[in-house]
Amino acid sequence: MTLSIAEQSIQDLGGEASVLARQRRDHAELDRLMNRYESGTRSRAERAQTLKEIVQLTFSHAFAEEVVLWPALRRLAPDGEELTSRVEEEHQEISDLVAEIERTDPDDPRHDRLVGQAFALIRQDIRDEEDLLLPRLQEALDRAGLRRLGSTWETVRRTAPTRPHPGVPRRPPGNAVAGVPLSAVDRVRDLLPSGIRVPNGSKVAGAAAAVLAAWLIAAAARRRH
Template identity: 70%
Template sequence: MSRSIAQQSVDELGGQSSVLARQRRDHEELDRLMHRYASGGLHAAERQKTLKEIFQLTFSHAFAEETVLWPALRRLAPDGAELTARVEEEHQQINELATRIESTEPDDPRHDELTADAFALIRQDIREEEDVLLPRLQEVLGHDGARLRRLGTTWETVRRTAPTRPHPGVSRRPPGNALAGVPLSAVDRARDALSPPSPRTLWIAAALVAACVVGAALRRKR
């Protein structure tokens, strides 16, 4: 198996635009934000803003993995199903913890306890991806830089339009996550902008879900 992607050069990863390099940059940014949150030098409002940034990146990143990368790994590697099941369970646990965190006030002692648990899981997830899943994906793709870059472009496109909030009730796999992703992303990003989603936004989201369901049904029928 290939070395951890944490130990490889950008060229070995397939270049700056490869999916492996993009993944590692996100992991580094998450690590930076988690250290910033735990530093103790932030005012309460800035601390909560940092936590929000951590979760926005965590959930959009994980959604793109579950939509683009893990299906490819299951398709290409005999052990792909086993490897991705484990990391999807971690993603589910992080979703559930984040939901509980959102239900507590920042001055509630449980808030920091739950946040520490979530950060520990995020770091565990990063280690498993960088040491096991992503090197395995690199191996089955034959270290093909062009394929890694194409996969990176697809992954980045999905990440930039993915939900940014915890949704523990949504499937971790296609097509369930993809069907829910478009409307959830519209609502999440409206909430991130500090304005509640308008009735029009919700109507459009519902229409998109219906269109996705009908489209999937037609494709199955054909």
């Protein structure tokens, strides 16, 4: 079994452009941000900004995994379905928790408890990915394949939704179709100052679901002809 990617050199991971190296950089940044939030040395405004950055990185990162990496792992590894289902469940739990955090006032006693639960899940998700899922991709792909996958993953991540959307499917094509309008809404919300509470993208998600349904009906009709 391949070592955890946490224990390997950049060269072992396939170079800086490899999807493994890109994933590990994001994980390290998330860990740094969570530690900063938990340090207790920041003002309320700084903590709100740090939490906003954690949320943005968490969901853009996870969306790109679900659109690009986990479908590849299901194709390439015999146990890919089992492994990706486990992490998708973690992603759903994180999405549910962060959506609840966004509905909770920072002065509410539940707020810090919910944040702590979300951070614990994010850290568990990182361990599972670095110890289990990403090593399986490493076993299945050569260095060139890891770099190509890394480029695709990075492109999707940079245009992905940046907020929790618990009702959106975790797998293609549903997540990919919904991701386009949700990303636009999220990135407008991201321009607002930290701490400003605005309605979530549920209406946009509903519209995206309608688009997906129409797409599936059209695709089925094309297959019949």
